[in-house]
Structure formats: C-alpha cells, structure tokens
Amino acid sequence: MSAHQFQTERAAVVDICLRLADAGFLAGTGGNVALRVDAEHFAVTPSAADYYAMTPAQIAVLRLDSLAQVAGDLPPSVESGLHAILLRARPARPASVHTHQPIASAVALTGLALPLRDPADIADLGPCVERVGYGPSGTALLVRALRKRLRADTHAYVLRNHGLICNAVSLAEAARLLGRIERAAAAWLLEQGREHAPDHPLRRIVQRELEPLISPNTD
Numbered sequence: 001m002s003a004h005q006f007q008t009e010r011a012a013v014v015d016i017c018l019r020l021a022d023a024g025f026l027a028g029t030g031g032n033v034a035l036r037v038d039a040e041h042f043a044v045t046p047s048a049a050d051y052y053a054m055t056p057a058q059i060a061v062l063r064l065d066s067l068a069q070v071a072g073d074l075p076p077s078v079e080s081g082l083h084a085i086l087l088r089a090r091p092a093r094p095a096s097v098h099t100h101q102p103i104a105s106a107v108a109l110t111g112l113a114l115p116l117r118d119p120a121d122i123a124d125l126g127p128c129v130e131r132v133g134y135g136p137s138g139t140a141l142l143v144r145a146l147r148k149r150l151r152a153d154t155h156a157y158v159l160r161n162h163g164l165i166c167n168a169v170s171l172a173e174a175a176r177l178l179g180r181i182e183r184a185a186a187a188w189l190l191e192q193g194r195e196h197a198p199d200h201p202l203r204r205i206v207q208r209e210l211e212p213l214i215s216p217n218t219d
C-alpha cells in the first residue's frame with residue numbers, strides 16, 4: 001500500500017478532529033477518530049495526537065481484522081481495538097469517534113446508561129447511550145467490556161469513568177450525534193439535580209452549568 005493511499009479519507013479524519021477539538025470534545029490529546037476506508041481497512045488517528053498539528057500522512061491505516069498497521073507515519077491510537085469492534089459489527093456505519101466530551105463524561109462517572117428521550121435521538125442512536133464497564137485506556141479489558149455491551153440497536157456507549165464512543169454513517173454525522181448526546185446528557189443531569197431541594201448545592205451547580213447548554217435551537 002502506498003503511503004498516500006486513502007488520502008481523502010485521512011484528510012477527512014484530520015478535519016473532523018479539528019472540529020471536535022474546537023468544540024472541546026477531545027480534551028487535549030484525548031479522544032480519537034476512526035473511519036472505515038474499505039472492506040478490510042480503517043484509518044485512525046495516531047496515539048497521543050496533537051490535533052492542531054496533525055497531517056493526513058500521520059493518520060494510520062490498519063487492517064480491520066488484525067489491527068496490523070499498513071500506512072501512516074505514527075503509531076495508531078491505543079483505542080484502535082475499541083473502534084475495530086464497532087466497525088466490524090456495523091459495516092453500514094463506517095465512522096467511529098471516541099471523545100472525552102465534558103457532560104457525557106460526567107454521566108460516565110455515574111456508571112449508568114444515559115436514557116434518550118428525544119424521538120430523533122432514539123431514531124439515530126437507539127433507546128439509550130449504553131453503559132460500558134470500566135477498563136483502563138488502551139487495554140483488552142476495555143475492548144472486552146465494550147464487546148459485552150454491544151447491542152444491535154444502540155450506536156453510542158458511555159465508557160465508565162472515561163468518555164464516550166459513537167458509531168455513525170459518516171464523520172459529519174458522528175460529530176452531529178455527539179453534540180446531541182452532550183445535550184441529552186445535560187438534560188438528564190439537570191433532571192437528576194431536580195430531585196434535590198432548590199437550595200441543594202448539587203442542584204444549584206447543575207442548573208448553573210447545564211441549563212445554558214440545552215437551550216432549544218441548534219443541532
């Protein structure tokens with residue numbers, strides 16, 4: 001395989017990383033992005049990537065079956081195995097994005113699934129953002145934890161004490177869905193806060209921090 005193969009797809013991965021980094025969804029060098037490029041390969045961001053300095057040539061291309069690297073100037077993300085689980089299971093959804101987006105990551109600390117209430121969210125993502133048990137980053141333990149929770153009707157998973165992974169028909173659609181999940185997470189945390197008295201510190205914090213994020217208008 002030539003070093004320049006899948007250049008368009010690798011450039012698209014760089015572009016989406018910049019968008020997600022600008023939105024604060026990647027948290028420094030955290031998070032990573034994968035895109036299936038043909039039946040046997042996927043492109044994935046490099047390990048510990050500086051998203052603002054990343055080039056298409058640095059995007060790794062791996063075999064989907066063995067994770068063997070066939071192109072890219074840098075080693076692939078340590079979460080490549082996590083992406084491969086989703087990409088293998090969902091050929092119709094070639095994009096897989098893992099983020100450390102702040103509000104969904106707060107839900108990840110609870111160890112609970114995030115229920116989805118908006119019919120559009122349910123149509124696009126499934127009945128909930130399913131919870132995945134804790135596994136340290138980049139380990140087979142985390143890959144197994146995701147595999148165990150995989151459901152045919154669910155396209156986003158909240159990783160315990162860590163972040164989120166979402167599978168979509170395109171990178172642009174993944175970015176859109178991640179924004180919707182962030183708002184659903186804010187709405188759910190606010191709902192939990194309302195179970196406390198109005199002057200309870202937790203209720204005041206979630207109201208102050210999250211209410212501005214769920215104003216109805218943008219997608």
Ligand SMILES: [Zn+2]
Pocket residue numbers: 030031098099100137162163
């Ligand atoms: Zn992570």
